[in-house]
Amino acid sequence: MTLPSLRESLEAHGLMAKKSFGQHFLLDLNITRKIVRLGGPFDGDVVIEVGPGPGGLTRALLETEASKIVAVEMDGRFIELLGELNSVYGERFEVIEGDAMKVNEMQALVDRSLPPLAHIVSNLPYNVGTPLLIKWLTGPWQPLSMTLMFQLEVALRVVAPVGDNDYGRLSVIAQVLCDCEKLMDLPARAFTPPPKVDSAVVALKPKAERPEKAIIKNLEKVTAAAFGQRRKMLRASLKPLGGEALLEKAGITPTERAEQVSPQEFLRLASLI
Missing domain, CATH: 3.40.50.150 (Vaccinia Virus protein VP39)
Incomplete structure (x- = not known):
């Protein structure tokens, strides 16, 4: 047909x-x-x-x-x-x-x-x-x-x-x-x-290796906080999630803004929350 x-x-x-x-x-x-x-x-x-x-x-x-x-x-x-x-x-x-x-x-x-x-x-x-x-x-x-x-x-x-x-x-x-x-x-x-x-x-x-479910949830949380206030420095936008202490633990400069942080750095943050 x-x-x-x-x-x-x-x-x-x-x-x-x-x-x-x-x-x-x-x-x-x-x-x-x-x-x-x-x-x-x-x-x-x-x-x-x-x-x-x-x-x-x-x-x-x-x-x-x-x-x-x-x-x-x-x-x-x-x-x-x-x-x-x-x-x-x-x-x-x-x-x-x-x-x-x-x-x-x-x-x-x-x-x-x-x-x-x-x-x-x-x-x-x-x-x-x-x-x-x-x-x-x-x-x-x-x-x-x-x-x-x-x-x-x-x-x-x-x-x-x-x-x-x-x-x-x-x-x-x-x-x-x-x-x-x-x-x-x-x-x-x-x-x-x-x-x-x-x-x-x-x-x-x-990707062949997928983060654990909890880390993916944290990734959603940390990106929402960071890009929800993208004009702010991360030490301010991520304050409810750990602020400067969290950023320093992840090896990320607290004065950076969301658009300066790579996907892998965001993943590192998510794994530390």
């Missing part, structure tokens, strides 16, 4: 993007195939896609050698449209209706005889992109890799080096836990409807 084009599918089902869901569709299969190619390979693995919408990335993923694609979609309008892919791909494709932000663990949403490890590939809705990333970075369920599209300003924060204007809490948490790389930029005109800002795709690959 030959699938209709994405635009034809949307028209046939009378569907449009919902502003309240932060939806902007990527309908150009040449672009979605490039994203999948840069994020892969996924040979023999399971790939979870959050927020597939009409299925632009989904179709590109199904063209790979991945063993299974699981699409998690909260907008019930798209379930029937996505289900049409089963006519071509059969059991290699599964749609789950649910909200990835409202479950306790990602695994609870996708635990349908799947292996414990899977990749995540997603064109994330702008209004939940950062919270979802933090959830996947710090939560109990760990993906094999993440290939995620964000609005450009968020993507730049993920990969920003220490001292950069975009360097902040998200940079630290992402870079402590993953190797991060910006793969490609996407102009607003690539989307339907076009958003007001450009986008970018980021690859995050979890």
